[in-house]
Amino acid sequence: MEDNNILKFDNLGVWKSEEMVLDNFNMAIAGSESLLLISSTNKGVLSSILSLDIDDDLKMDGKMEYRGKELLKNIKNIKRYSDKDKNLMKVSETLKEIFVIQRESYKIMDKTLTLGEQIIDFIPYNARVRMLNAVLRREMISSKDVELLISNYEKYPDKEDYVRFWSTEYGVVNKTNDIYHILQGNENKTDKLKELLIFQKTGIDLPNIVELRDFYKYVTGLNTNTENKKSQEEYDKLMKEKKRFAFFKLALKLNRKGIEDILTRELKRYMLEYLKFMGFSNDESILNVYPSTDSEILIKHLFLAILIFSDAKLLVFECSKNIEKFLGSVNLLRKTYGFGVICISEDAYVLKTIPGLFDYVKVIYSGKTVEDAPVDQFTKEQLHPYSKSLMSGKKNITGSYSEGCVYYKNCRYSMAICKNNTPDMINFNEKRNVACFIYGNKNF
Numbered sequence: 001m002e003d004n005n006i007l008k009f010d011n012l013g014v015w016k017s018e019e020m021v022l023d024n025f026n027m028a029i030a031g032s033e034s035l036l037l038i039s040s041t042n043k044g045v046l047s048s049i050l051s052l053d054i055d056d057d058l059k060m061d062g063k064m065e066y067r068g069k070e071l072l073k074n075i076k077n078i079k080r081y082s083d084k085d086k087n088l089m090k091v092s093e094t095l096k097e098i099f100v101i102q103r104e105s106y107k108i109m110d111k112t113l114t115l116g117e118q119i120i121d122f123i124p125y126n127a128r129v130r131m132l133n134a135v136l137r138r139e140m141i142s143s144k145d146v147e148l149l150i151s152n153y154e155k156y157p158d159k160e161d162y163v164r165f166w167s168t169e170y171g172v173v174n175k176t177n178d179i180y181h182i183l184q185g186n187e188n189k190t191d192k193l194k195e196l197l198i199f200q201k202t203g204i205d206l207p208n209i210v211e212l213r214d215f216y217k218y219v220t221g222l223n224t225n226t227e228n229k230k231s232q233e234e235y236d237k238l239m240k241e242k243k244r245f246a247f248f249k250l251a252l253k254l255n256r257k258g259i260e261d262i263l264t265r266e267l268k269r270y271m272l273e274y275l276k277f278m279g280f281s282n283d284e285s286i287l288n289v290y291p292s293t294d295s296e297i298l299i300k301h302l303f304l305a306i307l308i309f310s311d312a313k314l315l316v317f318e319c320s321k322n323i324e325k326f327l328g329s330v331n332l333l334r335k336t337y338g339f340g341v342i343c344i345s346e347d348a349y350v351l352k353t354i355p356g357l358f359d360y361v362k363v364i365y366s367g368k369t370v371e372d373a374p375v376d377q378f379t380k381e382q383l384h385p386y387s388k389s390l391m392s393g394k395k396n397i398t399g400s401y402s403e404g405c406v407y408y409k410n411c412r413y414s415m416a417i418c419k420n421n422t423p424d425m426i427n428f429n430e431k432r433n434v435a436c437f438i439y440g441n442k443n444f
């Protein structure tokens with residue numbers, strides 16, 4: 001994998017209530033890569049570590065780094081903010097480039113409010129800044145922007161993706177198809193685009209948008225690097241901004257709904273367009289439902305739309321039943337926006353459901369990594385007996401952490417050596433590793 005890793009684990013060991021649940025876990029992922037973690041047990045432990053929603057009874061050692069910065073030491077600080085509904089927001093703000101979609105997202109929402117009424121509360125401040133910047137671009141669009149759109153369109157290999165990206169950045173996501181069709185044509189592109197885009201301006205009060213955008217920027221600054229000592233310059237800037245926004249903060253407290261109304265309207269428009277793109281209805285009534293298991297897939301898609309506006313480069317989520325549609329949407333958006341993915345699953349069915357979504361697969365059995373490989377090699381041939389069993393669709397057999405090979409009791413290829421000796425992870429080829437005595441061992 002690339003060197004430019006967002007998240008990296010070095011020999012991470014995890015104990016839950018004194019019992020080892022993850023041993024010698026190594027993983028590194030860059031923002032453009034996509035990894036499937038298959039874990040027969042402790043899937044929940046892995047997702048809670050990756051979402052930094054870590055239970056008090058979990059003890060860890062080894063290294064866990066975010067952009068080269070050690071996290072284990074700061075985990076308590078992060079956890080302080082991680083109580084249920086606040087977790088998503090705080091993880092997004094603390095680890096800006098990691099966006100977590102919870103397994104049961106509906107549980108972190110207010111059951112007395114519809115999705116439309118509360119979705120704004122789940123938008124990280126950096127995403128709000130980008131969203132309002134898009135509104136400002138739309139309101140101030142110029143001939144130069146149109147000319148740039150046309151010339152860049154000619155250069156981009158995937159033109160549909162480029163237009164979707166551009167219309168998102170210019171707050172005209174509802175006109176993506178129209179823009180694309182004009183660009184595909186040969187006549188009067190510039191005039192047609194100007195005419196279309198000029199009518200998207202709503203004439204809203206720009207100074208108010210700028211004030212709201214700058215306030216969110218200020219809050220984003222407060223929430224980042226809280227553990228680092230600020231330089232005098234940074235501190236002075238912060239104090240100046242604090243003064244500037246003191247009144248605005250009070251006004252927001254008294255009339256949050258009114259002040260954030262522009263953002264809420266823009267957000268709904270944007271959400272509905274993305275829902276349409278992901279195969280849902282774009283009728284506003286779709287957001288008039290309450291959070292429940294029935295709306296779980298819809299909620300996951302809403303979070304996926306939020307991810308696009310966040311600075312996130314890595315999406316983390318856990319596989320659950322009936323998640324195919326969501327996986328399809330992840331695949332679709334990943335192509336346009338190029339974010340990385342870590343998906344935690346208890347089986348390998350997703351490899352067959354959405355071919356091409358994952359680059360790498362890592363198989364964990366009873367807390368031990370038994371195989372990792374590029375997906376194309378893995379789907380052709382699995383090395384570890386447990387991986388073979390997974391891919392043949394056999395029922396997920398679990399074991400417990402013990403001496404010898406963790407898979408010994410269930411392995412049809414087991415040998416005498418496997419009973420009391422643990423196979424090391426060895427290189428099978430340049431990109432594949434496996435822990436099984438069939439392929440040799442460092443010590444034997």
Ligand code: SF4
Nearest residue numbers: 405408411418436437
């Ligand atoms: S080390 Fe032995 S028991 Fe373990 S998977 Fe390989 S053959 Fe089976």
